[in-house]
Amino acid sequence: MVPIVKDASAPLPVKQLPINSIPLVKRLSRLWRKYSLAVVGGVFFTIVLIVSVFAPTFAPYDPMTLDLKSRLAGPSAAHVFGTDNLGRDVLSRVIYGGRTVLSGAFAALAMSFAIGLSIGIIAGYKGGWLDNLFMRLMDILLSFPSVLLAILIVTSLGAGQTNVVIAIGIAQIPIFARLVRSIVLILVNQEYVAAARSLGARDRTIIFSHIFPNMIPPMLVQATAMLAIGIATLTALNFLGLGVETGTPDWGMMVADGQKLLFDAPHVAFFPGLCLVLTVLSVNFIGDGLRDHLDPRLRNQAG
């Protein structure tokens, strides 16, 4: 039905101008038509990011201040998301919770990315017994369902915010390592790499200036997917009581606290949960757009 790959040798349609000569407005509207979900996701995620970073500026109240007189108040002008069972402002706690969640998820991502990248490059580039060793190790880690692996590691290290981040980071290493290795294996056999090598380029030069830049697009798509999963896993572990300490503003912990109050004050669990879902959704929208854009097969189908 749809041609999977356009014929590269076909002449360009006359009307198609080089990208720079198209007016900005037109370019933006084209971007919007094609990637509206990704744009919506990007804008939302940016807002969440800014509000979380500058939480003290945006939060109307202190997230920890108790106000026992106005406990479990529903949403109102004074408390837009209502208050919890200790009279704390839910909106302020949601805003500060964004800090906990995003910093944790990004830290876990950075960790799995850095280690997974190193393992993948070494395994793919060096090959041999090192490759075998690393990949079998990754296979074993992948034999655990990832949530289970994260729970096992948290149990091993002890509950706590940092340990949850480490657990998620470790659980996600094999996914990056495998992806990187598979890309390296393809790139190593490209002609330009062979050319660079025949010119006497060192391994380091080949890896950093020839292989690494070409790995960025697929890694970016994978990273957004892992960020979404990381946010969900992090809040889930906090929800289960394996992560942050009681009282710390965190979306998972807040939903857990609100669970006991579902009948009387559903807003306590609802708003942090909603914020969590929308944040994960926005990351997935971005990832989906990136995937469409970077995968030429999907790009041509999109129209």
Place this chain on the structure above:
Amino acid sequence: MGVYLLRRLLWLPIVIWAVSSLTFFALRIIPGNPIESVRDQITDKSQIARIEAEWGLDQPVYVQYVRFMGDLLHGDLGISMSSGAPISVLLFERIPPTVELTFVAMIISTTLGIAAGVVSVATRRRSVDNVVRIVAITGMSMPYFWVAIFLIIVFSILLKWAPTSGRIDASLKYTVITNFMFIDQVITGNWLALGSWLRHLVLPATAIGITSTGFVARLTRSAMLEEIGSDYVRTARSKGLSERTVTLRHALRNALLPILTLQGLQFGALLGGAVITEAVFAYPGMGRLLLDAILSRDYSVVQAAVIVVALAYVVVNLLVDILAIAVDPRIRVN
């Protein structure tokens, strides 16, 4: 194919060994003697000596390890550190509920996911395609615990259609034979218990199934698009076959293979989802067992639960691989 299969089968005991060892050592890194953390909870002091002997806590770690592996080979998982109950008894109680839960979740995600994918491809309408796509991503984006709570708010609290927790009404009497509720109640003809069990099962199973429904829908869509663009589909069309036959009998049938592989991998996510969802619904399965054991620092139960769940995942994926070979001759050649 034979060689590949043989290699996979030989790899299985190695994986089992590695998974068990990793779990064993992960739980020995914990600072201090594990018995210290539960000492206060144990009222019967003779129990402590028994547990210490059982775990060989006075021995060096490598002696403990050899002993653990020996016991494991004999299928002996030891006793619970907090209750003293044999772990095999706990597993008999807790495995069937989780199997039921993940099985139903798998049915939900497979049927709904494939249906949504087929609809979005078959209608050829961009609006339908977009709706399915957005719904699929939304499903994928909902953390298990949040879906669970959302379903409780809507279907238990607002609509009062389903209970919020448990596996069956506590007041109901029923016979336990295999502890698989469906089998037991059909054998004994206890329809009342069967109905109650189903009402307790539907929300947690949906909570777990929804997330992977999104993945299945998305994969079905892309796999079918790929098949529909291929030569044999064009041939089928040019033979004058109806669009319905081409879509369902040709494209979908070939798209099923990647879906099968995906579902094997998703099974791990479902098991992870079960751990979280069982916590929300107070559903007495493996997940609940694991979490309770972690919170009460019952490391012998944590160890057994982690190993059992991981092995279930490994075995299911092996079966999926074998099934894929059986179904698709292309893999056999490679």
